[in-house]
Amino acid sequence: MNGWLRLFDPARIASLRRRLVWQFLVLSAALVLGLFLTVGWVADRASRASQDAVLGAAVTAITEGIRSVDDGLELDLPYATFSMLGAMGDERIFYALAVADRVVTGYDDLPAPPEPALDMVPIFWTADYRGARLRLSAVARPMLIDNRLRPVTVTLGQTRLGQAAIARDTARSAAWAALVFLVVALPVALLAAQAVLSPIRSLAEVMGRRGPRDLRPVRHPTPRELAPLLRALNGLIARLRGALDLAETFIFEAAHRIRTPLSLVRTEAELALSETTDEATRIRLRRMVRAIGESSRSANQILDHAMVMYRSDQFAAAPLDLAALTRAVVRAVAPLADMRDIALSQAGLDSPCPIEGDERMLEIALRNILDNAVKYAAPEGRIAVSLRREGPMAVLRVQNDGRGLSDDPAQLMARFRRGGNVGDIGGSGLGLTIVTEVAAAHRGRFRLEPGEREGTCALLHLPLA
Amino acid sequence: MRLAALAAGLIALVLASPARAFEIEQERRFGPADGTPIQVLSTTDTAAFAPVLEDFVARHPGRSIRYVQAASTEIFAAIHDQDARFDLVISSAMDLQMKLANDGFAAEVEMEAPGLPGWARWRQQLWGMALEPVVTLASRQALRDLPLPRTRRDLIALLRENPDRFRGRIAAYDPQVSGVGYFLIAQDDQVSDGFWRLAEVMGRLNARLFCCSGQMIEELRSGRVSIAYNVVASYAARFRPDDPDLVQLGFEDYIFAIVRSAFVPVNAPDPEGARLLLSYLLSDPAQRLIAASAGVALVPGTGPAPSPQLRPIRLDAGLLVYDDRLRRAGLLAEWRAALVQPQAGP
Numbered sequence A: 001m002n003g004w005l006r007l008f009d010p011a012r013i014a015s016l017r018r019r020l021v022w023q024f025l026v027l028s029a030a031l032v033l034g035l036f037l038t039v040g041w042v043a044d045r046a047s048r049a050s051q052d053a054v055l056g057a058a059v060t061a062i063t064e065g066i067r068s069v070d071d072g073l074e075l076d077l078p079y080a081t082f083s084m085l086g087a088m089g090d091e092r093i094f095y096a097l098a099v100a101d102r103v104v105t106g107y108d109d110l111p112a113p114p115e116p117a118l119d120m121v122p123i124f125w126t127a128d129y130r131g132a133r134l135r136l137s138a139v140a141r142p143m144l145i146d147n148r149l150r151p152v153t154v155t156l157g158q159t160r161l162g163q164a165a166i167a168r169d170t171a172r173s174a175a176w177a178a179l180v181f182l183v184v185a186l187p188v189a190l191l192a193a194q195a196v197l198s199p200i201r202s203l204a205e206v207m208g209r210r211g212p213r214d215l216r217p218v219r220h221p222t223p224r225e226l227a228p229l230l231r232a233l234n235g236l237i238a239r240l241r242g243a244l245d246l247a248e249t250f251i252f253e254a255a256h257r258i259r260t261p262l263s264l265v266r267t268e269a270e271l272a273l274s275e276t277t278d279e280a281t282r283i284r285l286r287r288m289v290r291a292i293g294e295s296s297r298s299a300n301q302i303l304d305h306a307m308v309m310y311r312s313d314q315f316a317a318a319p320l321d322l323a324a325l326t327r328a329v330v331r332a333v334a335p336l337a338d339m340r341d342i343a344l345s346q347a348g349l350d351s352p353c354p355i356e357g358d359e360r361m362l363e364i365a366l367r368n369i370l371d372n373a374v375k376y377a378a379p380e381g382r383i384a385v386s387l388r389r390e391g392p393m394a395v396l397r398v399q400n401d402g403r404g405l406s407d408d409p410a411q412l413m414a415r416f417r418r419g420g421n422v423g424d425i426g427g428s429g430l431g432l433t434i435v436t437e438v439a440a441a442h443r444g445r446f447r448l449e450p451g452e453r454e455g456t457c458a459l460l461h462l463p464l465a
Numbered sequence B: 001m002r003l004a005a006l007a008a009g010l011i012a013l014v015l016a017s018p019a020r021a022f023e024i025e026q027e028r029r030f031g032p033a034d035g036t037p038i039q040v041l042s043t044t045d046t047a048a049f050a051p052v053l054e055d056f057v058a059r060h061p062g063r064s065i066r067y068v069q070a071a072s073t074e075i076f077a078a079i080h081d082q083d084a085r086f087d088l089v090i091s092s093a094m095d096l097q098m099k100l101a102n103d104g105f106a107a108e109v110e111m112e113a114p115g116l117p118g119w120a121r122w123r124q125q126l127w128g129m130a131l132e133p134v135v136t137l138a139s140r141q142a143l144r145d146l147p148l149p150r151t152r153r154d155l156i157a158l159l160r161e162n163p164d165r166f167r168g169r170i171a172a173y174d175p176q177v178s179g180v181g182y183f184l185i186a187q188d189d190q191v192s193d194g195f196w197r198l199a200e201v202m203g204r205l206n207a208r209l210f211c212c213s214g215q216m217i218e219e220l221r222s223g224r225v226s227i228a229y230n231v232v233a234s235y236a237a238r239f240r241p242d243d244p245d246l247v248q249l250g251f252e253d254y255i256f257a258i259v260r261s262a263f264v265p266v267n268a269p270d271p272e273g274a275r276l277l278l279s280y281l282l283s284d285p286a287q288r289l290i291a292a293s294a295g296v297a298l299v300p301g302t303g304p305a306p307s308p309q310l311r312p313i314r315l316d317a318g319l320l321v322y323d324d325r326l327r328r329a330g331l332l333a334e335w336r337a338a339l340v341q342p343q344a345g346p
């Protein structure tokens, strides 16, 4: 019983669509039942009324056929009236003609009227007689019999099987019509439910298509009923973005505030180094300068990372030439490579390579890739930078010789993760994280793989404009 | 169309019947002598109905029928007042059958009878099973040179013009004894204005009254009467082919056709057997046999189609009016007044 009820509880049906269809079905079934009962009732009333009219007319006609004659009453019981009364559904007919309370002809034991019949106005009632339910009508009329005025009452009763059957048939037809209508309406209801729910689906699709860091407010057109949901969603997004902004600004600020005093300390340490001659102090000071350099590079990386995060939130792409940008970055790292006697070769950087992107972000990414190449290349080694097009993508390839990879490249992309091959080479472990994020913001991808013969190869794919 | 005038006291006599056993005319058994038979109470002449019943027992081995023939008023009284127990009641007195059904003595029988016309059935209770034209028979020998009357008007003229030849030689139903006789007079009264003139003429010629068609035909064949008015044709059919003297007068104004009907009483001891017999009676083979003896088919296609002047009487609630005490008493009074005339003693 309980489980049965629970099946009908709309709140328990997980699908909105199914819930709508269920409710439609339940309502429609109630409608069909209601129609059946109402039409049955109305048809019964209407046919009963019209049959009462016929019965009343018949009993009146019989009464009018009574004549008073010398030796009693004369009655012309009309054949046609009886034939007509019985016509609908072969009804049984009973009658009685009574003078005062004595039945003169007809059925002696026919139920008497519940109230005295009035002069020529038929009264109607229902009674059981000889195993059947009868509708009866009676008319009374005073007549002169043996010089005395005496009341003559005619009672006429008929079964109403035909009328009941007609009312039942009518109700059944109405119910069938409603049922057919329901069957026809069901697919329509399914479609309607689908249509009603389509804005929800399209909103979900729009949300699903968004990039992982896309925190712009949702501007999708929705029906009025969904506006509160959309407002709540946008409110949530705004709060989230506010929190992120705050965190990034804070990191930005913090890195900045560390960097400035660090460079001051470094200048001071270098000055002290040039002024002192005590070898032990010099060694100490040199270590200090180095550590400070590391720290400020780390701070720079953190700053860059914060910058990349920030800019990919507010991503604003503009047309730019990847070849020119790469040339510029290569030029910037060239002195570092020179210091380690590394040969830098370039290919494919002469012809322009137009892409849509954020120049600042891309520059940071390229510098990190090239920094790594210089850092991990063998002394007096080689770095080959090449740019080419592969289908809809521009592919930048930076190949360096040297120690090669010792870890799973995918894991090296994580924040602050450094490889086991680093040795005494300084670094923060943020470089590849930055590159990956820049690639993702541009709908491109970044990969690190072992070089063809030796060393490492970094591959950056970016969609062409 | 004039109707009866009557004091209430007079009416009481007519239908008041003291509790007594009803009168049986004939009783016969069809089929094997052992086992419980299907009990049939019927007005139909046993000899006329025998071929149909024999066909039934031939088709249903193990079944037998006890066929009791009685007058229609006896049958009515037996069922209505004496609680007689039969499985199937067959009668040509349509008004009495209708009253029995209306008063709740007939059981509902679920049965298909697709060929049966709607007017020959009342609910699932009263089933028409034969159409019986009501004709007037004449003896060719008695008429001799006289032209055959073609309408009732012709008949009246014929009787009036030859009173001596027809005095005491006209046969008619006695409506006070015969249910069918009364019913036919009521029909004549309703349909034709000239009927009472005919009745008067017959009364003046000292017409003889009989209880049943069979007796009238016997009198006619033995030469004791010349004309028999209102004879059920199925009786006549039994003799006509081998009796060239019998002429059937098919009046052109109208010929009634009574629907002989059957019902299963609510207290039938063997309703299953009754249903079996009834559905056989309504089946094509039985209808063919019945139509052959009646000369006309009730179920279309089982025999000769009805002629245009044939007026089948419908089985419907209108028949109830004929049984009305006032109406009946009035009609019989009028009949007596017309027929039993003081100057024409027996």
Ligand SMILES: Nc1ncnc2c1ncn2[C@@H]1O[C@H](COP(=O)(O)OP(=O)(O)O)[C@@H](O)[C@H]1O
Binding pocket: A372, A373, A376, A377, A400, A403, A404, A405, A412, A417, A418, A419, A420, A421, A422, A426, A427, A428, A429, A430, A431, A432, A433, A455, A456, A457
């Ligand atoms: N060109 C390369 N050759 C060899 N190993 C590399 C190269 N680029 C990156 N790696 C490895 O990936 C790790 C992560 O790189 P990155 O995020 O730039 O941090 P780091 O500050 O250590 O350079 C490095 O620690 C190193 O082990």
Ligand SMILES: [Mg+2]
Binding pocket: A368, A371, A372, A427, A428, A429, A430, A431, A432
């Ligand atoms: Mg690095």
